[in-house]
Amino acid sequence: MWKELFHRERERETDSEIWNFIMLTIILLLWLNGALSEEASLAKPHCPIRCGSISIPYPFGIGANCSLDSSFSVVCNDSHSPPKLFFESLDLEVLQISLEGGTVHVNHPIITSNCPGRATASDSTVILSGPFTFSDTYNRFTAMGCDNLALLRRQATIISGCLSICNISSSIETGCNGINCCQTSIPPSLKFLNASLGSVNRDGDQNGCKYAFLVDQKWFIEEVKDIDSIASMEYVPAVLDWRIRGECYGNESNSNTRGSCGNNAYCRANQTTALQCFCERGYYGNPYLPSGCQDIDECTNYSLNRCDQGCTNTKGSYKCLCRPGYVLLGNYSCFKLYSDGGSSRKKVIVIGTCTGLGVLILLLGVWWFWNVIKRRRETKLKERFFKRNGGLLLQQQVSSDKGNVEANKLFTSKELEQATDNYNMNRILGQGGQGTVYKGMLTDGKIVAIKKSKKVDENQLEQFINEVVILSQINHRNVVKLLGCCLETEVPMLVYEFIPNGTLFHYIHNQNEEFPLTWESRLQIAAEVAVALAYLHSAAAMPIYHRDIKTTNILLDDKYRAKVSDFGTSRSIPVDQTHLTTLVQGTFGYLDPEYFQSNHFTEKSDVYSFGVVLVELLTGQKPILPARSDDEGRSLAAYFILAMKENRLNDILDARVVKEGRKEEILAVAIIAKRCLNMIGRKRPTMKEVVMELEGMRMSNGALTPVMETQCEEDEYSVDELAGPCGPSSSSTGSFFSGTPIQSSDVMPLL
Secondary structure: OHHHHHHHHHHHHHHHHHHHHHHHHHHHHHHHHHHHHHHHOOOOOOOOOEEOOEEOOOOOEEOOOOOOOHHHEEEEEOOOOOOEEEEOOOOOEEEEEEOOOOEEEEEEEOEEEOOOOOOOOOEEEEEOOOOEEEOOOOEEEEEEOOOEEEEEEEOOEEEEEEEEEOOOOOEOOOOOOOEOEEEEOOOOOEOEEEEEEEOOOOOOOOOOOEEEEEEEHHHHHHHOOEHHHHOOOOEEEEEEEEOEEOOOOOEOOEHHHOOOOOOOEEEEEOOOOEEEEEEOOOEEEOOOOOOOEEEOOHHHOHHHOOOOOEEEEEOOEEEEEOOOOEEEEOOOEEEEOOOOOHHHHHHHHHHHHHHHHHHHHHHHHHHHHHHHHHHHHHHHHHHHHHHHOOHHHHHHHHHOOOOOOOHHHEOOHHHHHHHOOOOOHHHEEEEOOOEEEEEEEOOOOOEEEEEEEOOOOHHHHHHHHHHHHHHOOOOOOOEOOEEEEEOOOOOOEEEEEOOOOOEHHHHHHOOOOOOOOOHHHHHHHHHHHHHHHHHHHHHOOOOEEOOOOOHHHEEEOOOOOEEEOOOOOOEEOOOOOOOEEOOOOOOOOOOOHHHHHHOEEOHHHHHHHHHHHHHHHHHOOOOEOOOOOOOOOOEHHHHHHHHHHOOOHHHOOOHHHHHHOOHHHHHHHHHHHHHHOOOOHHHOOOHHHHHHHHHHHHHOOOOOOHHHHHHHHHOOOOOOOOOOOOOOOOOEOOOOOOOOOOEHHHOOOOO
16 A cells, blocks of 8 residues: 555656656746747848857848848858858958947958068058948057057048057056057047057067057956057957938937837938937837837736736836726826725715825925925035135135235136037037137126036046146237136036137148248248247246147137136146156157156257247148158158258248248247257257247348357267258258358347
8 A cells, every 4th residue: 555655646746747847848948938029029021030159130130122222131151150140241250249339240351560570561541331430439549569659540641640669578467558458449430540660769670579459448457468469360340330311300209200210210320321229218119110119018027017916018118907996096006996985985085085185295295305405415516616626725825925826816607607508519629638618708798718627527626727827927919818717516617718719730730821930930930839838837936847748738828828728737846856757648749758768857848849840930830740651650750850951841841931031030940949959858859949039130130149059069960961051061051952052141149
């Protein structure tokens, strides 16, 4: 008997195990079928839905009539294991397609130079067609290797680039910050990409391995630790943006005006006819297919509805239901009714009325309390920002008789919001690496320029505070005047006098008849900038190094007088110090080579940048020369020095300079520029000496001052390096120009 009972029990357990296995199999099959049907709904009917592990949603497709047009057509190459997906019209491998983000991840080639075991490709060109552009949101242009100048071009124009300098270790664990590795962003809507590798140090080792590539920044941070990580790679992931062409005149609340998207979908368009589609709220699927957006059944998933007792699905939403004897209060809660006839109805009415009034009073109280807390929080936040941004120190300066900041120079955030119409896009004067400048009007009608930071980080916060401290000490007609600041915001905002006529860069490289840049005006501007720098270096209370002198930081006022601006990277130096040790900052083409090598910034580094400005005024060319076969990647300063050495200055001068300027004056300015560009900082003149030379030359019609003549003798030029006042043929400067030589008797001293 016991054996019979035992066998029956074993049979029951076996039947139970079989039943559980059958149920689990059914559940898995249902789940798999749902997953496959959901994936199939993303592709066009009767079209392949995958290539290996890559899903292919419409408007992309494999084969005839499976994609929106030929630009979205892809090909699955089964010769690889696993299979690989490629664009039919682009020579790029597809890694992932995103409908929601409107992006495609692709394998993008790496270009190399002097790498063992790899073919050298000093430049690479990728051209995108159709609806695809390189994503400026996700991608970064990256260069790796020692002394690697990587430039990114749109055809013949340099649009971006970065420089990685040398270090003994190849590790980049501290980040890709310029040592053996550098990164920079790319312009938006970029379709033509041409990258090249070069070197800045012509005398250094040219045989080091160099890399350049466009890469998905997220992948780069997660996967690349050092140069060895990409040594064996030929491709890296990059991201393309894509949109479809069509009309977009609907929105999420009106599916009948969906434009070129499918049913139950809405679209967003940019300034062109390119648009992106999305399923409306309550729907999921592929918004590019006519019926791709399917209704979500919120009632089958408790996390998608808030009903207490029952739920019924509707198109794009759901409704809550209550059992008999209950009534729906609001949208989700069921309230139980009494069953004693009319009395219960009265109770329901009274309870409902009291509940409604109570809820209304509660909402009003919460709203009032929230506004009080919000105002108090905003006030405390403003106070915290004010203290962190040096507000207490500025208040002490205001109360002091010797303070540099007047009481009317502290603006509130509300005043600046009103002045700029809540920072309207139409009020933007310019944008740079440190922030955005808006044109504003104060309550008294005064026009000002308001500088607001782009991003909130400690580096830019320090630059803004630094600029307030420095500019509060400066009062000079050739330096942009600081009118005040606002310290109630997360990053301080600066209020300057409004300079109406733009930058010197614009007038040099985009000359017009409204203000022709004559030779006399060039000399005047050069002298005014030199006076401003001389004041900063020696006449201010504490010497100030600007550290970013360039033509875009030189503004012209209503009388076209030069004013030096943008002191975000400037530093005050105690009188007993001779230099400043910092990370390399500045602008390509204007950087002092000695500072670049040593990280020691001196007043002679500002002199070098001023020399580049002088060369721009003389030649009318930009600090980085456009790509040409003979001097690709060469700086204007190096090209100018070579022209002086080869006695062909006349070949690179601006036509207007040659036409209007006297040869003596042009040559004198060129010699000043060359001395400012001396590779050895101690051999450059001071800005005081430059001012004396420029002013003396203007007063004496192009003659050199004694300061010039003395320091010419001290410069260690070779015998044939200069043919002019500093060379052996000082009696004649005719070798620089075609025409009559200039006799030494024409050059009159200042004193």
